[in-house]
Each structure stands twice: as C-alpha cells, then as structure tokens.
Amino acid sequence: DGGITQSPKYLFRKEGQNVTLSCEQNLNHDAMYWYRQDPGQGLRLIYYSQIVNDFQKGDIAEGYSVSREKKESFPLTVTSAQKNPTAFYLCASSIGAAGVTDTQYFGPGTRLTVL
Amino acid sequence: GNSVTQMEGPVTLSEEAFLTINCTYTATGYPSLFWYVQYPGEGLQLLLKATKADDKGSNKGFEATYRKETTSFHLEKGSVQVSDSAVYFCALSDLNQAGTALIFGKGTTLSVSS
Numbered sequence: 001d002g003g004i005t006q007s008p009k010y011l012f013r014k015e016g017q018n019v020t021l022s023c024e025q026n027l028n029h030d031a032m033y034w035y036r037q038d039p040g041q042g043l044r045l046i047y048y049s050q051i052v053n054d055f056q057k058g059d060i061a062e063g064y065s066v067s068r069e070k071k072e073s074f075p076l077t078v079t080s081a082q083k084n085p086t087a088f089y090l091c092a093s094s095i096g097a098a099g100v101t102d103t104q105y106f107g108p109g110t111r112l113t114v115l
Numbered sequence: 116g117n118s119v120t121q122m123e124g125p126v127t128l129s130e131e132a133f134l135t136i137n138c139t140y141t142a143t144g145y146p147s148l149f150w151y152v153q154y155p156g157e158g159l160q161l162l163l164k165a166t167k168a169d170d171k172g173s174n175k176g177f178e179a180t181y182r183k184e185t186t187s188f189h190l191e192k193g194s195v196q197v198s199d200s201a202v203y204f205c206a207l208s209d210l211n212q213a214g215t216a217l218i219f220g221k222g223t224t225l226s227v228s229s
Contacts, residue, residue, distance in 0.1 A: 004158075006158075033216055035216075040221070041221065042204065042219045042220060042221040042222050043159075043204070043217075043219045045216040048216055058216060090158055090159065092159075102147070102208050103147075103149070103161060103164060104161075104208075104217055105161065106151075106158040106159040106160070107158050108157055108158045109156075109157065109158045111156075
C-alpha cells in the first residue's frame with residue numbers, strides 16, 4: 001500500500017534534548033511538508049521541500065531543522081531552541097508539479113510532549 | 116495574500132440532521148479547494164476537492180461546490196451520523212505554486228449525538 005508513515009506515534013522529550021521525528025513516503029512524491037498543530041490554531045507550516053537536497057522555511061521554522069537527502073524521507077529535528085515544542089506534528093507529501101492540482105496527503109502524526 | 120476563513124465551532128447536531136460548515140477564501144491566481152477531516156488522534160484525510168469554478172466535490176455523502184462569485188466552498192451533508200464527529204478543515208492551494216503549503220482554515224469541530 002502506498003502512503004506516508006510517521007514514527008514514533010508518541011514521543012517524550014526532556015528539557016534541553018533534541019529529538020528527531022521520522023517521515024517516510026512511498027508515493028514517489030517530490031514535495032514534502034511538516035506542519036505543527038496546536039489546539040484551536042489549525043495547522044502551521046514549519047518547513048517544506050520541493051525536491052531532494054532542497055528545503056524552505058515555513059511560518060514557524062525557528063527551533064526546528066530538516067534534511068532531505070532522499071526523495072522518500074523528510075525527518076524533522078526539534079531542537080532545544082524550540083521554546084514550546086509540545087504539539088502534534090503532521091507530515092504530508094504531494095506530487096509538487098506545477099500546473100496540476102497539488103493534493104497533499106498526510107501521515108498519522110507524532111504527538112510530542114516535553115516533560 | 117491567500118487566506119481561508121471557516122466558521123468556528125463546535126457544531127453540535129443530532130443524528131440525521133443537515134450539516135453546513137461555511138468556508139470562504141481569498142486568493143490570487145487559480146486556487147484549488149479542499150476539505151480535510153481529522154478524527155481524534157489521527158492525521159488529516161482528504162474528504163473532497165474541487166479544482167475550478169462550479170466544480171462540485173463529493174465523497175461519503177458530503178458535498179461542496181466551488182463558488183467563484185461568492186469565493187466560497189461550503190461543506191454540506193444531508194444526514195449526519197455519529198461517526199462523522201471529527202474536525203473539518205477547509206484549505207486552498209494555488210495551481211501556480213505547486214509544492215508550496217496548503218493554506219488552512221482553523222478547523223471546525225463537529226459533534227454528532229445519537
């Protein structure tokens with residue numbers, strides 16, 4: 001089955017630690033995205049990548065970092081510089097081709113809690 | 116810039132009631148419009164979409180029509196079920212900016228009781 005997987009489903013972090021959230025897709029999509037979801041605030045874009053070895057900051061990139069070394073993988077690192085990292089993190093992917101409807105497909109999410 | 120505004124919830128209905136969740140948008144270019152649904156503790160699932168004016172998206176009894184004249188994409192269902200309880204997000208993407216993020220509304224929580 002084609003789709004997007006995120007791991008782990010739940011993640012606990014101590015203050016001052018960096019943690020990495022995994023996102024893998026086998027849809028052969030060029031574009032991948034990371035969103036953060038907080039109660040009552042909808043989804044906010046952290047980073048996105050339109051192609052391997054390239055990525056762009058979104059609206060709330062401070063305290064986060066990403067890499068895109070392979071087409072199918074787009075891991076997100078939450079660094080100790082992120083002041084309030086407790087949230088639900090969603091990864092998505094899309095074809096990313098200009099001129100066609102670019103539907104995004106989402107993974108099941110990772111819930112990060114800072115202890 | 117592009118934006119999406121959807122009605123605030125929560126929306127509370129009895130089973131078999133009629134549902135409308137309003138969504139309006141502001142966009143330059145040629146947006147595609149989407150409704151996503153999120154069940155508790157899960158990611159977002161695409162519910163339906165429309166890519167040009169007057170298109171109607173439909174799925175699982177839900178419908179929405181892309182109205183360019185009123186810049187709206189309201190979600191409707193004739194008879195809701197308890198299993199429809201979820202958060203619904205309206206979103207748009209610009210056809211000429213593929214590979215950039217969707218613009219989401221803040222979400223509307225629907226609660227259906229039996």
